[in-house]
Amino acid sequence: MPLEKLIDTQLLPFLRDLADRSLENAARLNFDKQHPQHLYAVCTYGTILETTFDILSLVAAVQFASIPIILRSLLDAYASFRSCLADPNHFKAMYATYLKEKLRLIDAVIENPTNPYLQGLAKAIDVQTERASLEKELQEIKQAGYAPLRPWQEFENAGLSSEYQSLYWQLCLHAHNNVAALEERHLNKKGDDYAVAFFKMADPPDLARYLDSVSGIVLDASKTLHNRFGSPVERQYHDFEARLQAIRKQYT
Numbered sequence: 001m002p003l004e005k006l007i008d009t010q011l012l013p014f015l016r017d018l019a020d021r022s023l024e025n026a027a028r029l030n031f032d033k034q035h036p037q038h039l040y041a042v043c044t045y046g047t048i049l050e051t052t053f054d055i056l057s058l059v060a061a062v063q064f065a066s067i068p069i070i071l072r073s074l075l076d077a078y079a080s081f082r083s084c085l086a087d088p089n090h091f092k093a094m095y096a097t098y099l100k101e102k103l104r105l106i107d108a109v110i111e112n113p114t115n116p117y118l119q120g121l122a123k124a125i126d127v128q129t130e131r132a133s134l135e136k137e138l139q140e141i142k143q144a145g146y147a148p149l150r151p152w153q154e155f156e157n158a159g160l161s162s163e164y165q166s167l168y169w170q171l172c173l174h175a176h177n178n179v180a181a182l183e184e185r186h187l188n189k190k191g192d193d194y195a196v197a198f199f200k201m202a203d204p205p206d207l208a209r210y211l212d213s214v215s216g217i218v219l220d221a222s223k224t225l226h227n228r229f230g231s232p233v234e235r236q237y238h239d240f241e242a243r244l245q246a247i248r249k250q251y252t
Helices: 003-026 036-060 067-086 090-111 119-124 127-143 151-157 161-175 179-186 204-228 232-248
Strands: 187-190 193-196
Touching (some): 036 067, 179 187
């Protein structure tokens, strides 16, 4: 079967079914919202589902340029999700990362007093007092053993180092408008010549790889979370798993 037809008749309908069922099943998750591990695991799972529906909407609208960029964000959420479930205190590292980024913003306010986009913040707070407070809080959480994380560390904690070194790297080319991504997105090559194009159709192997990745993430995250919380719908995902494996055999 041609790959384009396989995407249209099997892979894309599968992902729609999986996303719809997962959103429906999310209402049956029984968790403790006062428990930080539960809370952040469910929140990152929500981001995974919402981002999946964003990608499905783009495919339906025949708008492909931002799909790899959004998939990169989905992978980030998946890494955070897995890290939260692997370590009940991972939210502390997430918070330390937030403190580091907020501190970077305050430093930018101090170092760039004429920046028109930062002047409002400079007037709204005492930046030196805010900086001292953030620095103190960050040092305290570091001393407790939870330092800010770089993306590769988050993926390593999640057991996704291989994905970080391959798929995530490729998606970053699109997010940062690397020259290779720009050429792929906007050039139609014709022998030694080329034409500039807007709104190109997706390359079928690329689209299949993206949709397959999204399917695998949603499937694993849904099955894992429902299993962790003892949800009776967890077994539904075994059927989805079998369906995805059958589809994959046709293009791998």
